Amino acid sequence: MSLIVTGTIGIDTVYTPDGQHREGVLGGSAAYFSAAASLYGDVRLVAVVGEDFPQVHRDTLAKFPRVDASGLEVRAGSQTFRWGAKYMSNMDERETLFTDLGVLAEAPPTVPESFKDSQYLFLANSHPAVQYDLLQQLPNVKLSVADTMNLWIETAPDDLTKLLRSVDGLVLNFEEAEQYTGHRNPVTAGRHILELGPKFVVIKKGEHGAILVHREGLSALPAFPTETVVDPTGAGDTFAGGFMAYLAKTGDLSYDGIRRAMAHGTIVASYTIETFSLDRLADLKPEQLQSRYDEFSKMTNLG
């Protein structure tokens, strides 16, 4: 089952409340997503970087052998997206220090011919018109899921609404769901979004877990309770990576399949935040993933 992701590759600088920081580490939604997804199976990466993209970050990507990076375009004369942020003491809030769009302000990447038979598509956060255009290039998709962010809700709500008419699922943050729908209650917000087209919405609440609003029912899961929280960057993208890769692997698109996919996303994200960048995912064994999933399953099983 061929999974493809389109999104950003970035060079991140991150400050955490415990006084640590990392400069120029590999980041971006598609990098986090594909690393996480590759723990479950093959994943095709479509993204664009500038000619400044360093070899060390290629080497990091190569630590995830099931990521097919042949759709990673290196654009001559352009600069890679760079982003810096500082997390506040509660880790829920962060201050953006800088955003240098670089190549993201130019034409989006093209989908290689060899990727056009992909069946599972994750449209990581970018302009909803770009997401819509990418969706049109993939005629064999049987499951399409998009992410979005406050910027597009503010600046391109009509493009977002158009996109939602065409995708099967939406993954977004709690605050964004309220911002887009005007409904503070996540169930109400989710149902509002379902009326616009998608079959399901996953509302992410960070350390408070996630809520699924599906045409066939509701669900909610906590985050995996952990003391080891170093850097929350990429938690949402790796949640989506585990979520989509599990669905692509099992082909189970039922309500129950999507519930279990949420749990896999939850577990991958709980590993992501244990270190900066992709460090923890790079040395994560499938047995560790399964073991924490089993632990989580026991915690929440009330039967």
Place this chain on the structure above:
Amino acid sequence: MSLIVTGTIGIDTVYTPDGQHREGVLGGSAAYFSAAASLYGDVRLVAVVGEDFPQVHRDTLAKFPRVDASGLEVRAGSQTFRWGAKYMSNMDERETLFTDLGVLAEAPPTVPESFKDSQYLFLANSHPAVQYDLLQQLPNVKLSVADTMNLWIETAPDDLTKLLRSVDGLVLNFEEAEQYTGHRNPVTAGRHILELGPKFVVIKKGEHGAILVHREGLSALPAFPTETVVDPTGAGDTFAGGFMAYLAKTGDLSYDGIRRAMAHGTIVASYTIETFSLDRLADLKPEQLQSRYDEFSKMTNLG
């Protein structure tokens, strides 16, 4: 298995963001707790009101026939505790409009002789020295659990620490756990509290569910996802009521028993917030409780 609760009975005035309000309805931690617990079995209520306590509120309590109100002292010359609050639009925050302690500023109620063989004790929120004194009056207790609040953490931290050396469990809000321990991470905060004595801590996060930090392991549960949220008052107290009553009914004090008790607390609380005061609980059928529990169990079962 005899369950006893000591706490407050109040007369509440509540304003909700949708423009509704209720004046002078029955409230207080022990009223909410005992109503919820009585849906599972018998519960003994120890509290004190003033001579102004109206018949209509006695009639409301009488709608819960398994509440034994023979420990409800009516003190001549005193006034019942009165409390007013206004919820903000997000329902997470509220503004206290007034707090007239009345009889709560006087001597605590005494435990009737006929209640002294109680085996399950919930010390609802009051001064920790009063809670400690009540605990000493009940020599046959096999499970004692206390609640507390920010006021006592600020004004009587040493009394609270002394109480914690003697109780089996603590139930408190997320913000209070941070305030008391200085740890923002709920797992770290919970482990800190375990070092002071209790076998387990339940950290309540309102609409975001609850976290269990137990000597034998961790757990986390979401809140029951619902659109019907009228008045959050009493959610925490009825959570505790369902939690304790389930433990008293089953006698299962294992880690798994406590996890399931948390789920029962979650479900009772989800009904409580559907109306003002005890209105919803007064007409709740055991089948409805079981049915929503089963629904919740399906939502969170990942097996």
